[in-house]
Amino acid sequence: MCYAIPGKVVSVDSGKATVEYFGELKQALVIDADVQPGEYVYAQGGVVVGKAPEEDALPVLEKWKKHFFELKHIDAGLSRPGSGFGALSPVIEKARKTGTLAVNEMAAVLEAEENLEMLYSEANSIRKEMLGNACCVHGIVEFSSYCQNNCLYCGLRRNNRGLRRYRMSEEQIMDTVDYAVEQLGFKALVLQSGEDDFYTDDMLAGIASKIHRRHGILIFMSVGERSRECYRRLYDAGAYGALLRFETSDETIYHKMRPGKKLKDRVDLIKYLKDAGFVVATGFLVGLPGQTSRHIVKDILLTKSLKPDMYSFGPLVPHPATPLASAGKPGINDVLKTIALSRLVDHESKILVTTALETLAPEAARSGLLAGGNSLMINTTPPGFRESYDLYPGKAKDEALGQTVKNTLDLLCSLGRAPTDLGV
Numbered sequence: 032m033c034y035a036i037p038g039k040v041v042s043v044d045s046g047k048a049t050v051e052y053f054g055e056l057k058q059a060l061v062i063d064a065d066v067q068p069g070e071y072v073y074a075q076g077g078v079v080v081g082k083a084p085e086e087d088a089l090p091v092l093e094k095w096k097k098h099f100f101e102l103k104h105i106d107a108g109l110s111r112p113g114s115g116f117g118a119l120s121p122v123i124e125k126a127r128k129t130g131t132l133a134v135n136e137m138a139a140v141l142e143a144e145e146n147l148e149m150l151y152s153e154a155n156s157i158r159k160e161m162l163g164n165a166c167c168v169h170g171i172v173e174f175s176s177y178c179q180n181n182c183l184y185c186g187l188r189r190n191n192r193g194l195r196r197y198r199m200s201e202e203q204i205m206d207t208v209d210y211a212v213e214q215l216g217f218k219a220l221v222l223q224s225g226e227d228d229f230y231t232d233d234m235l236a237g238i239a240s241k242i243h244r245r246h247g248i249l250i251f252m253s254v255g256e257r258s259r260e261c262y263r264r265l266y267d268a269g270a271y272g273a274l275l276r277f278e279t280s281d282e283t284i285y286h287k288m289r290p291g292k293k294l295k296d297r298v299d300l301i302k303y304l305k306d307a308g309f310v311v312a313t314g315f316l317v318g319l320p321g322q323t324s325r326h327i328v329k330d331i332l333l334t335k336s337l338k339p340d341m342y343s344f345g346p347l348v349p350h351p352a353t354p355l356a357s358a359g360k361p362g363i364n365d366v367l368k369t370i371a372l373s374r375l376v377d378h379e380s381k382i383l384v385t386t387a388l389e390t391l392a393p394e395a396a397r398s399g400l401l402a403g404g405n406s407l408m409i410n411t412t413p414p415g416f417r418e419s420y421d422l423y424p425g426k427a428k429d430e431a432l433g434q435t436v437k438n439t440l441d442l443l444c445s446l447g448r449a450p451t452d453l454g455v
């Protein structure tokens with residue numbers, strides 16, 4: 032099983048390596064690897080995560096070569112520019128040419144009810160032109176379902192007393208990571224939990240350091256609003272990625288949805304993470320009560336202004352044990368339009384198709400990838416734990432991990448996407 036293929040380093044300059052994959056050049060950050068031109072490396076999320084000895088890399092590349100060009104051909108066939116946008120034509124044309132739109136124009140795209148397939152095609156064709164058929168697949172390990180916060184939209188909220196909580200021990204986390212890396216071939220993993228102070232800074236840094244030394248993969252921490260000192264220690268330990276969404280850019284909605292929390296603190300922390308050198312994934316929720324298309328426009332613009340390495344936005348899926356139990360969930364097209372619009376105004380962005388999207392419609396992951404998305408996550412939390420990480424209803428719990436991996440690879444193949452790095 033392979034979620035990354037090696038590339039050949041062409042040059043290294045100012046902390047960045049230019050890496051070649053079958054004639055395509057991508058750039059990747061060189062944080063702590065000593066790499067030289069002519070060597071083969073694996074890169075994930077725009078970071079060199081390890082070297083591949085030539086005798087290992089060449090057979091892998093030989094195996095992939097024919098398949099890689101077949102995939103490109105499939106992708107080209109599925110990502111032709113859209114046409115016939117009706118009243119939106121001047122807006123789409125402007126977005127393609129400039130990558131910017133006025134707020135009114137962005138809202139018009141989100142409010143469109145016709146020609147949506149054409150809109151998605153256009154976004155998908157921009158994705159192909161700017162980033163090729165590369166697609167990241169990251170694993171996610173949900174290591175604690177405890178949370179001290181009380182966000183109204185979240186099944187892990189403190190007041191959900193009916194939830195059977197768990198905390199994985201360091202050994203259980205390492206076993207899960209070992210399996211994901213050694214048996215399934217992941218080269219990037221997200222370590223996610225509620226905000227749970229049971230895990231001290233020391234413990235988190237120790238776990239990150241152990242994973243980094245043992246596997247050298249790209250580690251994303253998704254542990255909420257920890258201190259800057261904690262994040263600095265995590266980075267020093269080898270966790271170079273951080274996933275932290277701001278959830279909504281609207282202060283009123285934010286204060287209502289996240290009692291006791293300040294939007295400014297969240298956004299400042301995201302900015303800090305970016306400045307500190309983290310590979311940052313951020314974004315927002317689609318479908319929060321009171322959210323309008325104007326709010327989503329602001330959400331997209333805030334995401335873009337934060338210059339994230341990856342956009343991450345999911346739908347609100349109301350959980351029955353939360354105050355939002357009776358809220359409606361957004362339609363699949365609300366999220367697809369958000370993905371497409373983000374691509375229209377940020378051509379080179381990496382856009383994650385979240386696992387939550389799959390609760391809205393069959394084949395939602397496929398639809399998201401065909402609307403401009405180019406990154407996926409697979410839940411690698413072991414059975415026995417994942418049932419209790421009850422963020423939202425409908426979350427995949429039963430499917431065997433091996434089958435999920437196979438289904439994901441089949442999906443990527445059917446869409447012509449290749450596991451080369453997306454670059455920086």
Ligand code: SF4
Binds near residue numbers: 182185186187
């Ligand atoms: S959204 Fe995050 S911080 Fe809020 S309750 Fe859920 S896990 Fe905790």
